[in-house]
Amino acid sequence: MSKDAADLAQDIKWNEHGLVPAIAQDWQTGEVLMLAWMNRESLELTISEGRAIYWSRSRKVLWRKGEESGHVQQLKELRIDCDADTLLMKVEQLGGIACHTGRRSCFYRKRADGAWQVTDEVLQSPDEIYGKTS
Amino acid sequence: MSKDAADLAQDIKWNEHGLVPAIAQDWQTGEVLMLAWMNRESLELTISEGRAIYWSRSRKVLWRKGEESGHVQQLKELRIDCDADTLLMKVEQLGGIACHTGRRSCFYRKRADGAWQVTDEVLQSPDEIYGKTS
Numbered sequence: 482m483s484k485d486a487a488d489l490a491q492d493i494k495w496n497e498h499g500l501v502p503a504i505a506q507d508w509q510t511g512e513v514l515m516l517a518w519m520n521r522e523s524l525e526l527t528i529s530e531g532r533a534i535y536w537s538r539s540r541k542v543l544w545r546k547g548e549e550s551g552h553v554q555q556l557k558e559l560r561i562d563c564d565a566d567t568l569l570m571k572v573e574q575l576g577g578i579a580c581h582t583g584r585r586s587c588f589y590r591k592r593a594d595g596a597w598q599v600t601d602e603v604l605q606s607p608d609e610i611y612g613k614t615s
Numbered sequence: 616m617s618k619d620a621a622d623l624a625q626d627i628k629w630n631e632h633g634l635v636p637a638i639a640q641d642w643q644t645g646e647v648l649m650l651a652w653m654n655r656e657s658l659e660l661t662i663s664e665g666r667a668i669y670w671s672r673s674r675k676v677l678w679r680k681g682e683e684s685g686h687v688q689q690l691k692e693l694r695i696d697c698d699a700d701t702l703l704m705k706v707e708q709l710g711g712i713a714c715h716t717g718r719r720s721c722f723y724r725k726r727a728d729g730a731w732q733v734t735d736e737v738l739q740s741p742d743e744i745y746g747k748t749s
Contacts, residue, residue, distance in 0.1 A: 489726075489729075492731060502650060504638060504650065506647055510645070511644070511645025511646065512645065513647065513703055515696065516636060516638065516696065516701040560723075560724060561722065561726070561731055562649065562721040562722050562724075563714050563715065563716055563718075563721045564721070567650040567721075567722075569647055569722045580697050581697065582697055584697075587696040587697045587698070587701075588694040588695065588701075588703045589697070590694060591692060591693065591694050592623075592662070592692075592694070597626060
């Protein structure tokens, strides 16, 4: 392991599961695209490969964002907060779609009139994104 | 409890500690200001009072953001992600300072040259913010 990677991991306050939340933000528009989780290995790979690589808490595997959909998040800038327990990535969202529902951002629902209202349109159907239709 | 509040809590996937992460974003500039945590009560209060109210995991109390500093976050819009386990608030950051270090955003350090480099200036000293000096 490089000195950089060793220093990096030491600086971060991992939670009891060895994870930190990582926010992905569009580097140009500032739109918040999603939040997912990273362990030490995924963070080191994110930096070394220059793309967002998360830890999937449900599947318990490294999750190279875009590995199936092609919607890779290219890392433009990596920030850490004052408590060193949250990461912020400015990314270029390839394909313009971060969400598995086919929307630009995962935050496509807004609280209004006592309910979560969908405000963003589906740009591409999940079936099409994930190759279930040709 | 109102029907709205009951529905709200039901919709959300709280973690094993009964919490969800909440991102605060400047409603005008799009800058990500901070991430903190909410439990059910703090979320309901955030909505009813129209300002960010978090749950302090370290102090284990409700944390009315700005209660000491005056740096209240007025809620402009509340969003939820596809998995219903992360909140995004667009806020008006009173005083222009979200971070307890006196900086605009908590994400004031950027990864560069193998280290976390401070990029944002202190706008007001913490002593001044928290009333230790007159």
